[in-house]
Amino acid sequence: MAASCIYDVFLSFSGIDTRKKFTAHLLAALDRHGFYTFRDDTKLKRGEEIGPGLLKAIEQSKVSIIIFSENYAASRWCLDELVTIMDCKRTLNQIVIPIFYDVQPSEVRSPMGCYAKAFANHEKQFEETVKIWRCESTFIEIVVGVVAKKLNPTWLSVADYPVGIEYRVEKLNYFLHLDSMDSNSDVRIVAIWGIGGIGKTTIAKALYNDIHKKFESSSFLANVGQTSMQPNGLVELQEKLLCDILLMDGNQRIRSQDCGIEIIITTRDLSSISSLEVDEVYIPEELNNEESLRLFSWHAFKRYRPLQDYEILSEKVVSYAKGLPLVLEILGASLLNRTIAEWKSELKKLRKIPHTDVQRKLSLSVNSLDDEQKGLFLDIACFFVGMDKDFPIKILEGCGFFPESGIGVLSRRGLVSIDVLNRLTMHDLIQDMAREIVR
CATH class of the missing domain: 1.10.8 (Helicase, Ruva Protein; domain 3)
Incomplete structure (x- = not known):
């Protein structure tokens, strides 16, 4: 890649097809994620050649995104851009991402010889990317993710198909109140809580990708619960956090977990964060x-x-x-x-x-329960779902259990809920899992 790159992304598109629709949305998403994008907005008349400045912008971009649409091949300057982009791919190792907007790849191949030749070479190397995409919001996030993985080593891989993620990230972002915070003093803690499989980590990663550039330093610690249970695991987590936020080279060491305890927070359920000054608890909605x-x-x-x-x-x-x-x-x-x-x-x-x-x-949420809590969970799943909470409590107390306390634990872990009619409820798949454990 040439050292003179000044743009992250160059967008090549047919304005008559996509300028006010897909391209505008894609550009907004790229800008929102912090990528410096060159967009060809020049008003060229038919037959007019593109200028050297535009060709230079292609050469000075790390990634070129080509939006093949119905009228792309009819545009002389689009084809000139395409030729330059393919030359940059070959000579400068430029990253090229094709998008087919409301056209079949076969339609794009046939009209013009140079177009077909460039595209055929392109398709061989991007078989997974060459598809027809009609769901814009999801696909735009996929495109941004592809660009980010190529350009940004701090980008976290969120999901192959981030359906419904943007809406949930917006809600979580609202809880952070970043726009109103005093950058010199304010600290906010927001917890994401819900049953296994609801997408807590995915939402957290997506939010991190959106906001981490707003801070001097940032850190994302994955699998905290599992890592902290390993020998010296908590110390390793603390060292990673310190290296990330203090921008250290990784050679510094923490002698014991007590030395770094004011920096790291670990939590498994709502009860474990009750002593912290948590500002908000976000419970992600299930997908509609x-x-x-x-x-x-x-x-x-x-x-x-x-x-x-x-x-x-x-x-x-x-x-x-x-x-x-x-x-x-x-x-x-x-x-x-x-x-x-x-x-x-x-x-x-x-x-x-x-x-x-x-x-x-799903069983990961159950494995950390003690024997009595696990037994209570299985009993509720098999016999008491849908019943008024007071009835099974009386029965289970008569059997020597402590259901009032146990149900509180299960509720805080998202395994059991109590509805407005005081009935015990449970997600269908959680109940299926419990019955399978019994079976």
């Missing part, structure tokens, strides 16, 4: 039916909606998942490229036996 179907379709069909003969079966899977992104992703990936007969067989199996990967992920 439309979001669920879209996320499932991306994983099961690699497109934004189901194939024609799979609509009803897809609706059944979405109904089973009850809005949990983790379940939709796992089941979608497991059904990719499988026949209708196989789909029907898998759905019958799911009614009797939960999917192994789903079971394993």
Whole structure:
């Protein structure tokens, strides 16, 4: 890559097709994520050649995004941009990302020889990216993610298909009140709480990607609970945090976990953060039916909606998942490229036996319970869901349990809820997991 790059991204597009629609939205997303983008907004008349300044901007960009649309090939300057971009790819190792907007790749290939030659070479190297995308908001986030992975080593990988993420990040961002904070003194702590598979880590990563450039330094610690249980794990986490926020070279060492305890916070459930001055607790909503179907379709069909003969079966899977992104992703990936007969067989199996990967992920919330709490959880799942809370408490107290305290623990971990009618409730998939443990 040439050392003279001054732009992160160059956008090549047909203004008549996309300027006020897709391109404007994509540019806004790139700007929001902090990428310096060159957009060709010159008003060239038909037949007029593009100037050397525009060609220079292509050479000075790290990434070129080409938006192939209906009239792209009809534009002389678009094709001139394309030739320059492909030359930069070959000579400067420039990163090139193609997007096909409302056209089939076969339509783009046929009109012009130089266009077909450039595209054929392009498609071989970007087979996964060369698709027709019609769901703009999801795809724009995917494109931004691809650009970020290429250019920004601090970018966290969020999700292959970030359906519904932007809305939830906006809500979480609102809790932070970054616009009104005094940068010299204000500190806010926001907790994300919910059952396993709801997308807590995904939302946190997406928020981190959005805001970390606003701070002098930042850190994202993943798998804190699991790492802290390892020998010297808490010290390792503290050292990573210190290296990140103090911009150290990694050679500094903490002698014991007590030395760095004021810096790091670890939590597993609501009770463990009760002693902290948490400003907000955000409980992510489950995906609605439309979001669920879209996320499932991306994983099961690699497109934004189901194939024609799979609509009803897809609706059944979405109904089973009850809005949990983790379940939709796992089941979608497991059904990719499988026949209708196989789909029907898998759905019958799911009614009797939960999917192994789903079971394993959801059971993480249960594994940290003590024996009495686990027994109480299984009893509620098998016998007491839907009942007034006071009734099973009397029964379980008569059996020598301590249900009042235990139900509080389960509630704080998102395994059991109490509705407005004082009834014990439980997410369907959590209940299925508990019954499978018993089985």
